[in-house]
Amino acid sequence: MVEKTVVILGATGSIGIQTLDVIKKLKGYKVTGVVFGQNKKLGEKIVKEYNVNFYYSQVLSNVSSIEELLEKTTPDIVVAAIPGFNGVISTFQAIKFTKRLALATKEALVCAGPLLKKACKDVELIPVDSEHSAIFQIFDENVEKILITASGGAIREYDNIENLTPKEILKHPVWNMGQKITVDSSTMINKAFEVIEAYELFELDTIDVLIHPTGTVHGAVFLKDGTVKIHFGFPDMKIPISYALTYPKRMYINLNWPEFKGENFIFTEVSEEKYPAFFYGKKIIKDLAKRVAFNAADEVAVNMFLESKIKFHNISKIVIDTCEKINGKIRDLEDVFEVDKLARQIANNF
Numbered sequence: 001m002v003e004k005t006v007v008i009l010g011a012t013g014s015i016g017i018q019t020l021d022v023i024k025k026l027k028g029y030k031v032t033g034v035v036f037g038q039n040k041k042l043g044e045k046i047v048k049e050y051n052v053n054f055y056y057s058q059v060l061s062n063v064s065s066i067e068e069l070l071e072k073t074t075p076d077i078v079v080a081a082i083p084g085f086n087g088v089i090s091t092f093q094a095i096k097f098t099k100r101l102a103l104a105t106k107e108a109l110v111c112a113g114p115l116l117k118k119a120c121k122d123v124e125l126i127p128v129d130s131e132h133s134a135i136f137q138i139f140d141e142n143v144e145k146i147l148i149t150a151s152g153g154a155i156r157e158y159d160n161i162e163n164l165t166p167k168e169i170l171k172h173p174v175w176n177m178g179q180k181i182t183v184d185s186s187t188m189i190n191k192a193f194e195v196i197e198a199y200e201l202f203e204l205d206t207i208d209v210l211i212h213p214t215g216t217v218h219g220a221v222f223l224k225d226g227t228v229k230i231h232f233g234f235p236d237m238k239i240p241i242s243y244a245l246t247y248p249k250r251m252y253i254n255l256n257w258p259e260f261k262g263e264n265f266i267f268t269e270v271s272e273e274k275y276p277a278f279f280y281g282k283k284i285i286k287d288l289a290k291r292v293a294f295n296a297a298d299e300v301a302v303n304m305f306l307e308s309k310i311k312f313h314n315i316s317k318i319v320i321d322t323c324e325k326i327n328g329k330i331r332d333l334e335d336v337f338e339v340d341k342l343a344r345q346i347a348n349n350f
């Protein structure tokens, strides 16, 4: 059997490590390149354990850039899992050298959805994000609207959120993920990103969101004949990761399913008072410049919060106020860079 070659961008992170675990269990996949940031110890371990040919990071490399790594490996699949705007850049680099983009970095669709889709003309774009993988798996041409679920993040049990600390916010009730996305779950900015991501991937704007505490229903599609197809399963990223690698086959074995009991089917409305930035993000879904600003300001604000420079509720305030100051039209990636830079300056001034 000819092995499929895989490059992982963000190999030492939550998605990266789970991708490596999945590949270990699957037959016929070989990691030929990894990109990571600063975690030298883990990076070295991965390179050795998976006998990786090429690696690039801020601390350990045998090539001089991500582009060179991609050029040398020209992999069958790139798993894009670097967070933030750096992840947007590396995703665009990846699609020049691969046939399939397994996309975890939702920021690429948020900041540059139309540009990315155009650039992916000859590249398969398979979502890794759990809700989008779910919808991708059950989607068909009769879909009228879709539903994606949200956990409500660490703040869902709190009434007074103003003084919650980074330590409290980083305790996600369902998923074990990187710091940035975990904070975004609590503001539900992650879910606003996901509504935009779904809008780009499935090309419809009828997207509902409900809070669902157990994370066992990932999404649903409502068909024109009155049918609702629901995607149900444990919250385990290895399932969507494996699907993005093996699509259209299902080769990952995991005989483990949640029970059909009441608590696995509880859904509630999202509170606008508690999650203002989520509602704002939904409103700007068709405004690409504001979407770039939304992402940039959030990155700035989340870092400030994690460094204890601002209070939790100010993340949403900074994001909304920054977006309100940004207007314009995005024509190409240069425009995306420009708006990103400007939004960061504005957000940093708060």
Ligand SMILES: NC(=O)C1=CN([C@@H]2O[C@H](COP(=O)(O)OP(=O)(O)OC[C@H]3O[C@@H](n4cnc5c(N)ncnc54)[C@H](OP(=O)(O)O)[C@@H]3O)[C@@H](O)[C@H]2O)C=CC1
Pocket: 009, 010, 011, 012, 013, 014, 015, 016, 035, 036, 037, 038, 039, 040, 057, 080, 081, 082, 083, 084, 086, 087, 104, 105, 106, 107, 128, 129, 130, 175, 176, 177, 178, 179, 180, 181, 237
């Ligand atoms: N975690 C999850 O379950 C999910 C994540 N996603 C998305 O996937 C992406 C990754 O998330 P997650 O895995 O949680 O993030 P993590 O923070 O856990 O991991 C980030 C990875 O990216 C690397 N990295 C960070 N900055 C750079 C950089 N400038 N250059 C090269 N490598 C870099 C890190 O390296 P190092 O640690 O060595 O510094 C690490 O390997 C995000 O876009 C997130 O929104 C989507 C759905 C679910």
Ligand SMILES: CC(=O)[C@@H](O)[C@H](O)COP(=O)(O)O
Pocket: 129, 130, 131, 149, 150, 151, 152, 153, 175, 181, 184, 185, 186, 188, 190, 191, 237
């Ligand atoms: C695992 C995954 O897909 C995350 O994006 C998840 O959706 C985060 O949970 P929230 O629903 O809390 O944003």
Ligand SMILES: [Mn+2]
Pocket: 129, 130, 131, 194
């Ligand atoms: Mn998700």
